Amino acid sequence: MPELPEVETVRRGLKKLLPGREVQSVKTDWPKSLQGSKADVQQFLLGARIEAVHRRAKMLLIELSSDYTLVVHLKMTGQLVFQSDKERFGAGHPTDSLAHKLPDSSTRVEIAFTDGSRLFFNDQRKFGWIRLLPTPELEHLPLFQKLGPEPLDPSFSWQQLRAMLQRRPNASIKAALLDQTVISGIGNIYADEALWGAKIHPTMPIRSLSLVQIKRLHGELISILQLAISKGGSTDKNYVDAKGKKGSYLHFARVFRREGQSCPRCGNAIIKLRVSGRGTHVCPVCQKLKSPRAAKTEANQ
DNA sequence: CACTTGACCTGTCCGC
DNA sequence: TGCGGACAGGTCAAGT
Structure with a gap:
């Protein structure tokens, strides 16, 4: 954790x-x-x-x-x-x-x-x-x-994120974020939180992500990680800092471990899925499975 | 090769 | 109350 x-x-x-x-x-x-x-x-x-x-x-x-x-x-x-x-x-x-x-x-x-x-x-x-x-x-x-870039390094750009993601074009975005060779330091909690922030569904294949989505995700990853550090991290059960103190980020979490509660953005119920073997939390309304382009194409048919 | 599943472990929670 | 089983999720190895 x-x-x-x-x-x-x-x-x-x-x-x-x-x-x-x-x-x-x-x-x-x-x-x-x-x-x-x-x-x-x-x-x-x-x-x-x-x-x-x-x-x-x-x-x-x-x-x-x-x-x-x-x-x-x-x-x-x-x-x-x-x-x-x-x-x-x-x-x-x-x-x-x-x-x-x-x-x-x-x-x-x-x-x-x-x-x-x-x-x-x-x-x-x-x-x-x-x-x-x-x-x-x-x-x-x-x-x-083999480690991917540090997301809080000042040199970490959306272009770099895009380049790393493109090494796994068919993987889901969630699987890629958890892959330490793509980007360093992201785990299950902050993957779910950042994808919610960027309004991206976790099962979305990387090849179908738009440039706008990648830029948004880049910004969300950085801001979520910074916010979490400012709260001393997340304590579910075990985690404590060097002085034995718990972190408070989960108090501010928007989707993680909040299934059944309402989405802070649209009010719909958060649901829990299983994506690449992990518990995954999403707002089914804010985080569309289809890209806007695919949805539009479908609507025209 | 890309992706999924199982193993590593233990404590907690759920249903019977 | 006790017991078996599912579950929690970071990472590597093994399997498909």
């Missing part, structure tokens, strides 16, 4: 909390959650200092002084939560805050720093992972090389 806005929110939190800290010890009880040889962990993680925290697509990159990077993918239920020395020993007031209660039953990896603070990787469903990889090699790995 963590998509670009959630991962970006975590990054902004960790960026203020992690740089400068030195790794003292690492624990895991689930090998897939922390991938890397024992020797590499010993040599390049223990004793290393955190230099910076970056994001690429839905991945977090925690850059270490050893020229290695911890690459983190939260997948569905992953959390990266920082616990200060004070929180660890129960000082401070908010006893209901998540950081006070860690580790818990979903904790898969625990990284302790020399100053007594800790970073927890929690992941109920165990789909997520942390990989220890050499920093200079990252850009050459297929994992990164």
